[in-house]
Amino acid sequence: DIVMTQSPDSLAVSLGERATINCKSSQSLLSTSNNKNYLVWYQQRPGQPPKLLVYWASTRESGVPDRFSGSGSGTDFTLTISSLQAEDVAVYYCQQYYSPPLTFGQGTKVEI
Amino acid sequence: EVQLVESGGGLVKPGGSLRLSCAASGFTFSDVWTSWVRQAPGKGVEWVGRIKRKTDGGTTDYAAPVKGRFTISRDDSQNMVYLQMNSLKTEDTAVYYCTTDPGTSVKRGFDYWGQGTLVTVSS
Numbered sequence: 001d002i003v004m005t006q007s008p009d010s011l012a013v014s015l016g017e018r019a020t021i022n023c024k025s026s027q028s029l030l031s032t033s034n035n036k037n038y039l040v041w042y043q044q045r046p047g048q049p050p051k052l053l054v055y056w057a058s059t060r061e062s063g064v065p066d067r068f069s070g071s072g073s074g075t076d077f078t079l080t081i082s083s084l085q086a087e088d089v090a091v092y093y094c095q096q097y098y099s100p101p102l103t104f105g106q107g108t109k110v111e112i
Numbered sequence: 113e114v115q116l117v118e119s120g121g122g123l124v125k126p127g128g129s130l131r132l133s134c135a136a137s138g139f140t141f142s143d144v145w146t147s148w149v150r151q152a153p154g155k156g157v158e159w160v161g162r163i164k165r166k167t168d169g170g171t172t173d174y175a176a177p178v179k180g181r182f183t184i185s186r187d188d189s190q191n192m193v194y195l196q197m198n199s200l201k202t203e204d205t206a207v208y209y210c211t212t213d214p215g216t217s218v219k220r221g222f223d224y225w226g227q228g229t230l231v232t233v234s235s
Contacts, residue, residue: 049225
């Protein structure tokens, strides 16, 4: 199974400041057949189901503000919130969909 | 409007069975893969399993903790997906979410989610 490890477990960021979340996979998520990274990011606000933010490691989902960006390739990935807003307080998860079981990271809690 | 509505959760004793249902609307259900994802109280999210669309074989995959005990099925004529859970354990206590995945070369990931249904396994 592919193990997904996020860091940090939690972080506190001031409004308007940058938040950076890291995600590391135990094996490469880069497909040689299509040169795409099988990595997604979700946001889960309290009391809500997760929401898709980014897929293919760096493609923003429709309607997601452009302050959210994903980067990385292979085994190391990053989700950046360029200017934190109050509504961004949530837990963020990375997930690999390279091969089943489709494992999630343990989550990173972002607070103000 | 896309909607996924789970039902069937509740309290069940260890060793018991439960069948969850997920009703889909607002999109062409037969075009997507469907997964179940669970979240134990106060914990992170965990993928349970998925079923692909029929044109991709309708095959299923499961996480190790539920393999052999849980079964996912779909009825495209009713826009429904099901999670049959047998031999339930206390560690299966969680909110269970139904999700969809386009499963295409253009887009992957769980883009729509239901609100979840709570399963509590306790004596």
